[in-house]
Amino acid sequence: MSLANGRTYLAIPGPSAMPDRVLRAMHRAAPNIYEGEIEVLAAGLVRDLKKVALTKYHCGIYISNGHGLWEAVNTNLFSRGDTALVMATGRFGHGWADYARQMGITVEVLDFGLKAPADAAQLEAALRADTDHKIKAVFVTHMDTATSIRNDIPSLRAAIDAAGHPALLAVDCIASLACDEFRMDDWGVDIMISASQKGLMVPPGLGFLFASDKAVEAGKTAGLRTPYWDWTPRLFPKFVYEYFGGTSPTHHMFGLRESLDMIAEEGLENIWARHAALSEALWAAFDAWSAGGHDIALNVADPALRSHSVTAARFGGGNAQRLRKWLESEAGVTLGIGLGMAEPGTPEIDSFLRVAHMGHVNTHMVLGVIASMEAGLQALDIPHGAGGVAAAASVIARHSK
Ligand SMILES: *Cc1c(COP(=O)(O)O)cnc(C)c1O
Numbered sequence: 001m002s003l004a005n006g007r008t009y010l011a012i013p014g015p016s017a018m019p020d021r022v023l024r025a026m027h028r029a030a031p032n033i034y035e036g037e038i039e040v041l042a043a044g045l046v047r048d049l050k051k052v053a054l055t056k057y058h059c060g061i062y063i064s065n066g067h068g069l070w071e072a073v074n075t076n077l078f079s080r081g082d083t084a085l086v087m088a089t090g091r092f093g094h095g096w097a098d099y100a101r102q103m104g105i106t107v108e109v110l111d112f113g114l115k116a117p118a119d120a121a122q123l124e125a126a127l128r129a130d131t132d133h134k135i136k137a138v139f140v141t142h143m144d145t146a147t148s149i150r151n152d153i154p155s156l157r158a159a160i161d162a163a164g165h166p167a168l169l170a171v172d173c174i175a176s177l178a179c180d181e182f183r184m185d186d187w188g189v190d191i192m193i194s195a196s197q198k199g200l201m202v203p204p205g206l207g208f209l210f211a212s213d214k215a216v217e218a219g220k221t222a223g224l225r226t227p228y229w230d231w232t233p234r235l236f237p238k239f240v241y242e243y244f245g246g247t248s249p250t251h252h253m254f255g256l257r258e259s260l261d262m263i264a265e266e267g268l269e270n271i272w273a274r275h276a277a278l279s280e281a282l283w284a285a286f287d288a289w290s291a292g293g294h295d296i297a298l299n300v301a302d303p304a305l306r307s308h309s310v311t312a313a314r315f316g317g318g319n320a321q322r323l324r325k326w327l328e329s330e331a332g333v334t335l336g337i338g339l340g341m342a343e344p345g346t347p348e349i350d351s352f353l354r355v356a357h358m359g360h361v362n363t364h365m366v367l368g369v370i371a372s373m374e375a376g377l378q379a380l381d382i383p384h385g386a387g388g389v390a391a392a393a394s395v396i397a398r399h400s401k
Pocket of ligand 1 (some may be wrong): 013014065066067068092141143144145172173174175195204
């Protein structure tokens with residue numbers, strides 16, 4: 001017997017749950033890719049993506065996952081030998097740094113480990129030390145999906161300004177856009193990247209790049225540009241073929257149209273508040289489970305530094321992996337593996353997991369995950385404090401008042 005038969009729930013940090021509305025919008029014949037409907041569609045997507053990023057500047061869409069967008073930023077900003085400063089707060093920051101290094105860019109890394117946010121004072125000091133302004137851009141993840149650390153972007157902007165340094169600020173919002181508060185222009189961000197399969201609720205396959213006028217200007221001399229990744233035609237298309245450097249991703253565009261409509265209907269502020277409340281419910285469950293000295297813990301101790309779209313946690317002694325397996329076979333729930341928290345292939349990595357709560361998620365989905373996890377803890381005799389479900393339910397009740 002398995003109790004998992006029924007609708008399954010992939011609660012990993014991307015691909016996130018796709019709304020039926022999005023899937024239905026994709027279920028149709030392809031349009032003409034040269035003229036007509038497609039032109040209106042492409043222009044409307046760019047217009048509305050900018051509303052989600054809260055920018056008046058430029059937006060380009062790539063047929064790519066998030067990794068490709070790291071490369072898109074690198075090619076459009078740098079020449080071989082130029083320097084990037086990466087503020088790493090987990091695996092994804094290091095990933096962007098690796099891509100840059102492999103492309104011949106000199107990379108300096110400020111590594112804040114796995115539990116701390118990027119520190120503005122250290123950024124300011126690094127930029128002040130760069131007296132001949134070798135550093136062209138500062139890279140940071142808004143929210144590192146491996147550690148679930150959320151970085152304070154305005155504080156980093158302030159540090160760059162305080163140092164009087166011309167470096168551009170480039171932010172990876174792949175896991176946070178349309179989940180966590182992000183304001184590109186108000187926060188002085190020059191470049192932002194995101195992707196379709198997380199907060200934007202569309203299947204994997206589209207990447208989004210936003211660039212300020214300052215970034216576009218700075219990029220004009222970039223020697224690493226290649227024809228497909230060059231952002232110029234995408235940011236400033238003269239005809240529809242230029243938006244995508246070839247055939248349009250027709251069905252992803254229909255899905256994205258629908259998701260952007262859903263985002264507009266709910267409103268960004270409400271979306272941020274929903275993610276905040278659901279995260280708080282999950283954290284309350286963890287507080288109950290870990291009470292009494294059990295080897296269960298959220299990765300990020302300070303709630304103010306935690307992501308609202310994914311939560312990284314530890315269940316010691318390899319129990320994270322046992323719990324994940326139980327949830328898959330008995331509850332129809334798949335949680336994310338631990339990423340970058342220990343060496344892959346070692347027993348230690350089995351003590352980490354991640355719960356995603358990004359995009360198209362609501363109370364019953366998050367409470368369902370929490371209750372399933374609590375059932376798994378009991379079934380597997382994993383020592384834990386009682387009352388996780390009740391604690392989470394109280395948080396939801398409070399937020400609904
Ligand atoms: C998911 C993610 C990526 C990578 O995106 P892919 O689409 O898997 O290539 C990069 N950065 C962050 C912060 C992410 O969450």
